[in-house]
Amino acid sequence: xxxxxxxxxxxxxxxxxxxxxxxxxxxxxxxxxxxxxxxxxxxxxxxxxxxxxxxxxxxxxxxxxxxxxxxxxxxxxxxxxxxxxxxxxxxxxxxxxxxxxxxxxxxxxxxxxxxx
Numbered sequence: 001x002x003x004x005x006x007x008x009x010x011x012x013x014x015x016x017x018x019x020x021x022x023x024x025x026x027x028x029x030x031x032x033x034x035x036x037x038x039x040x041x042x043x044x045x046x047x048x049x050x051x052x053x054x055x056x057x058x059x060x061x062x063x064x065x066x067x068x069x070x071x072x073x074x075x076x077x078x079x080x081x082x083x084x085x086x087x088x089x090x091x092x093x094x095x096x097x098x099x100x101x102x103x104x105x106x107x108x109x110x111x112x113x114x115x116x
Contacts, residue, residue: 001090002038004051011064012053018102022067027107029097030060032078037089052085059085066112071096071112079116092116 009030014022034051041050063077075094082092091114101110 001035001036002042003019003033004038004053004056005031005033006053006056006060009057009060013067015063015064015068015071015098016102017069021102022069027099028074030064030078031093031095032056032060032076032082033090033093033104034082034086035092036088037087037090038096051089053086056082071098072114075112075114079114083116 009032011028011030012025013028014025016022016026028066034056036051038050041047052081059081060078063074063081066077068074068077074096078094079098081094083089093113095113097109097111099109103105105109
């Protein structure tokens with residue numbers, strides 16, 4: 001088993017519980033970690049038998065284009081789309097961060113992490 005990860009993928013999108021958030025938009029960061037059997041890819045130097053991280057980026061971008069209220073929903077959508085494209089993987093961990101969340105005080109980021 002091995003891990004394939006994309007860290008710090010950034011998007012500007014229009015998510016949030018509050019109407020103003022969905023209108024103004026915000027910066028988001030996503031981390032994706034996929035656990036999979038990558039021994040064959042390592043031995044053969046063959047992209048076709050591993051998880052292509054370019055595809056992981058496209059999955060994240062697709063999920064970010066769907067306006068949602070909760071970070072949890074974004075993370076779940078990325079996990080679901082990843083399993084559709086790579087059904088034999090062992091697990092997917094996704095963290096979604098929102099910069100400067102509207103909490104009434106100073107906070108650099110709010111983050112949700114799901115693993116399935």
